[in-house]
Amino acid sequence: MNAPTDLTQLVPAIDQREVPDALIDALKARFATQCSTAAAVREQHGRDESSFSVPPPAAVVFAHSTQDVADAVALAARWDVPVIPFGVGSSLEGHLLAVQGGISIDVAGMNRVLSVNAEDLTVTVQPGVTRKQLNEELKSTGLFFPIDPGADASLGGMCATRASGTNAVRYGTMRENVLALEVVTASGEVIRTGTRARKSSAGYDLTRLFVGSEGTLGVITEVTLRIYPQPEAISAAVCSFPSIEAAVRTTIQVIQLGVPIARVELIDRHTVRMVNQHSKLGLREEPMLLMEFHGSPASVQEQAQTVQEIASEFGGNAFEWATTPEERTRLWTARHNAYFAAIQSRPGCRAISTDTCVPISRLADCLLDSVEEAEASGLPYFLVGHVGDGNFHFGYLLDPDSADERATAERLNHTLVARALRLGGTCTGEHGVGLHKMGFLVDEAGAGAIDMMRTIKRALDPKNIMNPGKIFAL
């Protein structure tokens, strides 16, 4: 296994702090069976979907309430021990790894939808509620929560990483859709960051400060979200293109015309091939856009027609339409299975996923050069993209025992990020910085902005116990 070695290179501050027996005793006294030090439980909470593995946390507290979280944080604070919040473990960036030791607070058991305010189009949930669970519970109300990062992530985790996904082009990201949070601070205090009002100018935007803070400023214990009326009509389509460039140029024009498209996803031919093999489908092995239109029946029809005309100009063909939920699900299978189909296409591999996002006018430049480099490298990869937002992911499929392959993947990633930054973009559109992108963040934000982040972190978490060692080195 080369992973730990590589991680040490990537993350200079692997520095296990001591977790005193006195803290473990105090946690067991307070939490009884809700606190576990079993190796299997700790292992499970010491990793995520990233390609890293490091020493697991010393204990896991299974929180059932805000008070549980507050008490666990207060105890950890008393002994200066790190705290890592854990939802469902679907991070791709090493957010959940105990790089400095400490305890994990698992909020998966805080999984109640606390209130649905259908009239106000808001909902308040505990952080362990997953997005699919929420939509299941909303079904009867005619409302839905659109943010879809692929994985059935917890909403607390989605707040922490400022997640987005396929619907963001129309509905925005967690940044736009979180109205308010309840948070346990680094000292174990409980605060609220906002109200249910749709807008507010009442002081510093603490909600947005916590959204994307990756557990480094506090533990999210309650989330108030915007929800939306289910569209009267939904129509989905797939369309094949002669080249990635043609698909991307179609997307750019759709966005620039202001078509309120709900989803526009790129899948490259490798991914189509992997999905065909995985799901026994017979899709044309060409670059493909998957699109979805939401609105009134007339508006959906109008949008679809506009997009079809644009696509035709760029050689798009084989439009396939779906309007029933079942047909839509079938069409979206390719997208939803992409990650696992890719992983399974190379048994035993691990994926390093890139997450650059650029202004849409630079998308073709950024993508095409990176595709060329990936092809030249010989490393198997897949490519999917939320191209309406300028965000895309290469997944480099590497043999975890091959230092060479990891080095190649890292080199491709570095080149891609440097290109995205040059083009006015960001190293991470939706996965967060975690461990893997700390260096990139310095390049992107600059020393002054990172210093400001550090200053905020030091002020709000003077003992550096909230998920330390992530986003930036202190």
Added chain:
Amino acid sequence: MNAPTDLTQLVPAIDQREVPDALIDALKARFATQCSTAAAVREQHGRDESSFSVPPPAAVVFAHSTQDVADAVALAARWDVPVIPFGVGSSLEGHLLAVQGGISIDVAGMNRVLSVNAEDLTVTVQPGVTRKQLNEELKSTGLFFPIDPGADASLGGMCATRASGTNAVRYGTMRENVLALEVVTASGEVIRTGTRARKSSAGYDLTRLFVGSEGTLGVITEVTLRIYPQPEAISAAVCSFPSIEAAVRTTIQVIQLGVPIARVELIDRHTVRMVNQHSKLGLREEPMLLMEFHGSPASVQEQAQTVQEIASEFGGNAFEWATTPEERTRLWTARHNAYFAAIQSRPGCRAISTDTCVPISRLADCLLDSVEEAEASGLPYFLVGHVGDGNFHFGYLLDPDSADERATAERLNHTLVARALRLGGTCTGEHGVGLHKMGFLVDEAGAGAIDMMRTIKRALDPKNIMNPGKIFAL
């Protein structure tokens, strides 16, 4: 004049800090004629559209560049002297008043549109560019910037107060439409808070931290905004209602159905009367909704029809439609002239403007009880509302020499804010906290959240020189 006395009650920390001659000399040496200590200039920079007056700043620096701002802040920091950024002076909450003395940095001269990225739907401007100027410069591109707080405010000021206005129901507020900022920090350093990418998960959301920070964390020197394609079709309508309740219930249903209405503004019968007098119009003196629909011709027609059906259910009548720009302007006259028509309806009066925003399901409750109280008080008032967002403004028109009237207005405001907070709302939807709402913010956010804001402020501005005495007492 009772204002200073009242202000002292409202703002406990009126505490003029010394501005040493050495600083003034240094500013004059660096800025020559760009620095003024003339009484008239200082007076003009020591007030805004609020009902307060306090000692003006000791000097005004007219900045022409980021470097000018950085140098002025660095000099002020060296002598521990407060800095108050100034755009066009349209704040309603006392943001620009030198309650602790210091210098004003006027950025009105930083009024260049730096780049228009039409393909990406972004624009980068200097902070002194006003929203009307921006839209004038964008005209030929077929794009526009939708945020419209009424006044022709500077975009830097709109960032600082997290402004919104009539289009927010569809296009969001400054929170959703600022992509990135350049900021001069309290030590005079220049940082950037983001990129032009539409979305990002790259570290703490410094952009959103500065949006709404009211000049207390730094001076905004560059703003990157989202812009939008001008809608293919725009249609506006006014509709009279038998009661405020009927107008509000119509709005609630429109929003809940997900109609993508671009504007929906309430004007009460007093305001209609004032506007009729002021602009020699003959509008029915009944509560009125002004609405605007943006989209394709078909979509606009569809939206308008849906809304007309809902309005009819609630007794809405006298729909008047406008599709040409000239007709639309005429219809919107009532809304745009409301504030000044109200002020002129009582010569010599000053307005205390409320700014509560509640979840839309509570809007009728909040509004109707407050209307009853305002009627009972005998104080002249007007009422306008961005009701699609649950945000509305009473303007109490008071004789500035009458302590009784000011006390009545403050009592009405207190009762209204308390009610809005009870109903899950906020004390300020779009004007900011400034001086007037510091007490309300404590009630709304709670001691813990205010402490967190204070901690951030102390960490980023250890000398407390950035617009001190605003938002919260330190």
